[in-house]
Amino acid sequence: MSVAALAVVVPAHDEETLLPVALAAVATAARHPALAGTHAETVVVADACTDRTAAVARAVGAHVVTIDRRNPGAARAAGVRAALRRCGVPATRLRVLTTDADSIVPPGWIAHHLGHARDGWDAVVGTVALPAGSPLAEPHRVRYEAGRPAGHRPWDHPHVHGANLGFGAAAYLAVGGFPPVVSGEDRALVTALVHGGHRVLRTDGCPVLTSPRLRARAVDGFGDYLAALPAAGGAARP
Template sequence: MRPATLAVVVPAHDEERLLPAALTALARAARHPDLAAVEVLTVVVADACRDRTEAVARDAGALVVRTDCRNPGLARAAGVRHALDRSLTGPSALWVATTDADSVVPSGWLAHQLAHAREGWQAVVGTVTLPPSSPLAAPHLALYEKTRPPTGAPWIHPHVHGANLGFAADTYLDAGGFPPLTTGEDRALVHALEHRGHRVLRTATCPVLTSPRLHPRAHDGFGHYLSEMAGTTDA
């Protein structure tokens, strides 16, 4: 696949405080020289927001979709639909990347996904990391990477995060898209992609920095995992 358009979908619920850093990082990633010939769209899905999330997104130049579903699966799906509608190309030439409003992508993140799309991969499933200053960083890393081979061999990791995910739009449509789940919509999509026989790359070479907050906007997701870890660490 040689994408002509790359769309980034960011669901956000009351994220006016953390969203600016996320959008600044995405803008930096969009300026990577490898993306010079590619149209880049950023779509923020302002889901049931009561703060300035929508205004922050518009001020940063993002396209904004307003929803009131309070559901990450529906919000991500709405963002992908908007990207499909706004793209100048069809699904066969559109690559969709997803991240979260409390996450900061590295400068080469979009170029990393684009390179793998050009290699023929139909989805790229990445990893996340915590700020080194967080007291949860070390215990998280030990648990998170317990399946990493000790020999330095490529790590085909078992994780799925909406904060670090990318896929070809036509492949996404074939798999049925994001299901309307309040949690686990990312894992369900990747499972459907693999079940349909699409080429899914699990790679840890371009992790996304994510928030260590213990009271995240999405229920029973990564923040729940961190809360349980914090409780174990404090015990």
């Protein structure tokens, strides 16, 4: 895929505390030398926010879309629509990446996704990790990597995270985009891409650091998975 522009979409619901760190990490990744000559946009979707999420995003130069849906699927879809409008390139030449407001992408994250796009992958499905200091980090790793092959063989992992996902805009549009659901919109999109015959790469080559908080913003999301780990008490919390 010849990429002329890329956009990073970040949905956020009342994330004024964690969002600055997330956006600083995205900005660092956007300065990677591999992006030279490629237009890059950051789009924050402030969904049903009652705090300063939108103001925080604007202060660091992100384009902000405001909606009142309290719906991650609708928020991600709104961000992609804004990216298509703002980047001004054909969908065949636009790459969209998504992450979350409570996550920290590594400096090579955008370059990692861009490289795979240029190699012809229609979508790249990445992995997440927890901060090393979290008591949930090791229990998460053990469960999360249970199916990893021995040695250094590539891991065609089963996970899907909106915090570490990239896709070509044309492929996204062809399968109908993110559905407006309160959870599982990322998995639904990847399933649709696979069923649509698009090339989907699952790789753990560039994990994104995500929050170990147990009361996450998304219903039935990663926070509920963490709350169910034995080290967190073994039962999902409200």
